[in-house]
Amino acid sequence: MNIILTAVNAKYIHSNLAVYSLRAYAKPYLDEIEIAEYTINQTTDFILMDLYKKQPDILCFSCYIWNIEYVTELIVEIKKLLPEVPIWLGGPEVSYDAAQVLESYPQVTGIMKGEGEETFLEVLDYYHGKSSNLSDIPGLTYREDGQIRENPWRTVMDLSKVPFVYQDIDKFENKIIYYESSRGCPFSCSYCLSSVDKCLRFRNLDLVKKELQFFLDHKIPQVKFVDRTFNCNQKHAMAVWSYIYEHDNGITNFHFEVAADILTEEEIALLHKMRPGLVQLEIGVQSTNPDTITEIHRKMDFQKVAEIVRQINAGKNVHQHLDLIAGLPYEGLDSFQKSFDEVYAVRPEQLQLGFLKVLKGSYMAEHQEEYKMIHKDKPPYEVLSTKWLSYDDVLVLKSVEEMVETFYNSGQFGSTIEHLEQYFSSAFEMYCRMGRFYEEQGYHKRSHSRIGRYEILLEFIKTAVPEESLVFFQELLTFDLYLRENVKNRPAFAGDYTVEKEELFHLYDEVFPREEALAGYAGKHQRKMIHIEKFQYDILSERKEKRETLILLDYQKRNPLNHQAKVIRLPIET
Incomplete structure (x- = not known):
């Protein structure tokens, strides 16, 4: 039997851990299962032709907000070409409204809801004649005799039973390696689907250490932990961090998503010992408005977060990436500006300004009428306006996001931006003004070279600082430019x-x-x-x-x- 597990990733450097885990767990059928990975940058025509050539007996798709439009287009067209082939879907984008998906797409045979390893194996058992009824398999919504049938959700599994998927590491060359040492989340954030599953589980630490050593031995450039809150269990976090510290190969970088306000003194002390670049931390702040934090069922003491981020920054060895979400309840433009300025003040290496995605199955989606929340119908279901935030305000924040990405997160203009901030009442105001300037000059309509961005920033500076300070800022720009690259062609603003x-x-x-x-x-x-x-x-x-x-x-x-x-x-x- 020819079984195809299809993943349509956002970028070439991404890999889909889910389909590899499904294949590895379905060990009795390993030789029959092929993984087909594509990206959203490829045309659906190309993917359609490639899947058709594989002539699958069973075709499965992994579904997320970034690829669901591609997947639905593919299933409609490939069913015309392979009408007898059963099509199964899985993943968060189809798990929480599975019956509705089947009603909308009669081409789909069924949906594997939630955690999929055990469900996938049992579905393959069914197609191999080892079981007679799909109704006996938990975690399925499927079509039978013209009816849509929903089985109960499956009880979560022991994470240590999921096989390690990277033995053939050469297949992942030039890809980010994703790894999970836990599943579930202890928190209940209303915008997140991790809050739906309350069962937090950890992979056996002996297994984790063995697998980390595999990555270290193979000198993998980056391993990105997909644990939702890596440090929610201090013993587990310390064991992993201690291991990578003690076995550091001088090359591999490990990425963790953490809750900063629960980091302990012991954990911070260990982080300070790390080789610069050994670890990087992603910290989801989302908002500093106490009413917003309460409404989204999040527990977070921002003053403690800020203090801990500063402590880690003082070590000058850990990259920190802090996140904010625009469009949350009780957060209007003024409130978001305050959140932005407070997070910006702690000087993370990157400040990610994201926009709320109203995900199916989330608490946020259930309360969108109460919040007067309008969002896009198409994935990724991004918020357009709320009771507190108008669409005009969203456009302002979109402009700020672009400026922050270009002039802060790029790391190319650090000295210039730090001095330029002094001419504005706040960092947020500076990026707002910058965004308006970009639009007034029409710069937002086209892409720009690296040198072009320096020249545009200098144009903006001329509108914001006294003339006697221009030489100083030209020197700052020159310094920032040469900090990153020994350019051969000296730009005009640098002079002779x-x-x-x-x-x-x-x-x-x-x-x-x-x-x-x-x-x-x-x-x-x-x-x-x-x-x-x-x-x-x-x-x-x-x-x-x-x-x-x-x-x-x-x-x-x-x-x-x-x-x-x-x-x-x-x-x-x-």
């Missing part, structure tokens, strides 16, 4: 190169050899790997201070958190 040849030769031949810390830069082979720049202002000071500054940027010694070159202040001889 500021260090004369005679001064460069003096540094290489006389200054560097006699300074122990600089002696390594004296050789000619090093000169292509560094850049030396002179500024009128002390570009490394937190304040605007006019004082000639000479710096060396070493591109061989980059910061693993932000990939910026190492910066060395050079002596200026008079």
Whole structure:
């Protein structure tokens, strides 16, 4: 029998852990199951042709908000070509309104609801004649004799029984590796489907350590834990973090989603010991409005979150990514601005501004009338307006999101943005003004090169700061540019190169050899790997201070958190 498990991923670098887990668990039929992975960047025509060529006997699709439109188009068309082939769906996008999906798509044979490993295996047993009735399989909604039948949901399984799926690691080259050491979530956030399943389970730690060692031995670039709140069990979190700290291979990065306000002093102390770049943390703040936090059934002390984020930042070794969600109850534009400014003030490496998705089966979806919540009918069901937030306000936030992504999260303009903030009443106001400028100039209608973004930022700066400060900001932009890249073509805003040849030769031949810390830069082979720049202002000071500054940027010694070159202040001889 030819069984196809189909995954349509958001990007090529993504892999679908779910279909690999289903295949691995269905061990008796391993040789009959093929995984077919595609991306939403491929045409449905291409996927349709490829699936048809495989001539499946059973065709299954993994369904999420980012791919459901592709999947529904595919099932309609492929059923015309393969009318006798049973089509099964699974995943969060079809689990919570399974009967309605079957009514809408008569091409679908049935839906495997929720956790799928045991259900998938039992469905294959049915097709192999080992069981006679689909009605005996928990977790199914299916079509039989023209009727839609719903079986009870399946009791959750022991996570340690799910096989490890990465033995053939070469198949995942150039892909992010997703890994789960727990399922379920202890929290009840009303916008999230993890709150529906209250059964929190952990994979056996001996198994986890063995599998982590596999990743370390194979020098996997990044392993992304998909645990909903990784640190909800301190013993489990400490065991995993201690293991990767003690067995660090100097290459692999591990990503965790955590609740910052429940991090303990012991956990923070361990994080401070980590190699820079060994771990990165994603922290879902969502809002700092107490009424909003209460309404969405979330427990979070933002003051404690802010303090812990600052403590971790002080170690300068852990990348932190903080999230906000626009469109939540009781959060209007003014309230969101306050949330934004409070989160921005703790200086995470990235601040993700997302928009509420009103997911099927969530508490939020059930109360959307109460909140006067309007959202898109099509996936990802993004909010358009609420009782507190108009669509005009949403457009403002969309503009802010774009500016934050371009000028903050990119990490390309750090020094410039930090000084520019001082000319505005708040960071939020600065990004609002920036967004309006972008639209007024028509820049939002087209893409821009990296140098083009620097030039646009300088245009905006000219509208916001006094003329006497423009040279200072041009130098900041030049510094930010060379921090990331030793550009060959010097942009106009940087002016002429500021260090004369005679001064460069003096540094290489006389200054560097006699300074122990600089002696390594004296050789000619090093000169292509560094850049030396002179500024009128002390570009490394937190304040605007006019004082000639000479710096060396070493591109061989980059910061693993932000990939910026190492910066060395050079002596200026008079």
